[in-house]
Amino acid sequence: MLSNLRLKKLFRHTELYLLVVLILLSALISFLNPRFLCSENLFDLLRVSAFIGILALGQLIILISGGIDVSFTAVAAVAQYIMGFVIVQHHIDSIVVAILLPIAIGSVLGLFNAFLVYYTKVHSVIVTIATLNVFHGMLVFLSGGRWIHNLPVTFRNFSRIKLVELVNERGVSYGLSVLVGFWILTALLTWFILRYCAIGRKVYAVGGNPEAARRAGINILRVQLFVFTSMGALAGLASFVQAQLAQIIQPNAIVGRELDILAAAILGGASVYGGSGSVFGVILGVLLVSVIRNSLILLRIPAYWHQVVIGLIVIGAASLMAYQRKMRDRRASGSVVV
């Protein structure tokens, strides 16, 4: 009886479901195609996921606070373009500038979102739909849609840096890209802030019940500033990672993917109602999306099907959670369920 109870408690966690699904899926795929589990493929999978992974972490912080931000793709595009423009125009051959500049620009745009959300008192999804249009519209207008090529040498070489370097059986060296390091560092930092810092706990408090949080003396404006600025900063960092992967900067490359990235965060168990979500869950959500995409390629199934699978998983997972909540409410209230 006791063990049964403990098991139930354990299985209520979304993370565990995700982990089980991820392991089962990986086992199935590596059974069908052993190449899946080789470190070369896994390293590549992580490298490609780093961009979405960092953005999903930013979205997680916003979702926990009870908001939704859809402008982050435009923020990333603006930060990336200005960075590219500055380093190419002024021949700044410095990777530090290329990393810090988009983070700074993203933070400023995030700050702008935060003030708008706080002072208009309109749900953040509406406000950020407006700022998405403003940021991206201005970017494409001012840039004329021009692409930025010929990035500096250090910028081009940076993406080849490996954290771990191995050699495969054909003698070609491969490794874990430095870009994955950015993802890991952001994940650790986000986890630490959300779990151990006062501001992190306040984010959960505001998301769980804003009115109660306000009465408990939490400064809502400060929490809003923190969550939207973090999202902006992470969008800036992610835009650097994306520029490293693509080695070309296009004003239209990132915008339009906001809802797919949001889906990965939601898949990881972040609630759109606020108050819950974890870094581990969101990482698993992003990995699940990437593994599905990767496995379809390895199994030679047309890539179009991966959206069908991900759509079904999002609906299925959300339905399962909602069904459990409905059952719990029914047990708790005894009779009437709305």
Place this chain on the structure above:
Amino acid sequence: MLWFKKIRATGTLDSQTVLLLVFLGVLVVLISVLTQGRILHARSLQALAFQLPVLGLLVLAQLAPMLTGGIDLSLISTANLAGIQAALILTSFSGWYAVPLAIIAGLVTAVMVGIFNGAVVSGIRVPPFIVTLGTMILVRGIALSITKGRVIAGFPREFLFLGGNTLAGVPMPFLIFLACALFLAVLLKQTAFGISTYMLGSNLIATTFSGVKTSSSLLRTYVLSGSLAGVAGVIMASRFNAVQADFGGAYLLLTVLACVLGGVNPAGGFGKVSGVLIAIIILQITATGFTLLGLSAHLANALWGIILLSSIGIKRAVSVRGAEIK
């Protein structure tokens, strides 16, 4: 007391309409002056009436779910799938029955997506934002697997009539759009279903206890949204003479923007077809005006965002002042 509240409620809604009309008036004057009256020529107005219906129908489709406090993110995918379904029939049949069959099949496909959304939202009570986000990806995936990412183009002339012809100088798609808007307005205002839609958005629990079958109302809301998206999809196919799995992705968030600009409360319960109509005209007139001025369509996008933000800001300022006076 009740009549007093009723007047006050209509009073606040009117202030929204007044604000919108002022916006519209300023825009029309500004663009007329800048284009030296070219925007008011019959040809420009006709172009405007050709361009407006696609976005307009999608915005109407977004209206009903938003009134219940929900949202439908799968609209664009649904419209595209409906268009693709119609295109598949048009390219494989050639008899006289092909065109009506294609239209019906497109609409039925869209209604089926609506039923699916509605069933999950009302039956399992999954938040509409997540359900329709999932359906958006799922339906787009289905459409992509059908078309393999390619464009299907070249339809018979009888089908192109819907999107490209005029009736007494008025473009067909515009007439269809007006008919749909009228239908929606009557449905929302005059029928029990329409009133229950508003009630669902203001207070779900109170609505349940007042004897409304909330599940079936919610279901019908999403079916309505799906079918309007289907109409938009068929018209898109006919107007562009082509279909594709990921046409018009940028329209999705614009439908929400237009609804909120038109006075729809994102939390549900408030909003009128007339307000949304003015909002659609505002958006389209800036787009058409910008094209006439040779300005980038992206600048028009930015302006739409600024218009929404300023309308929110003005409303907020007015309501804060109102609260202070009380």
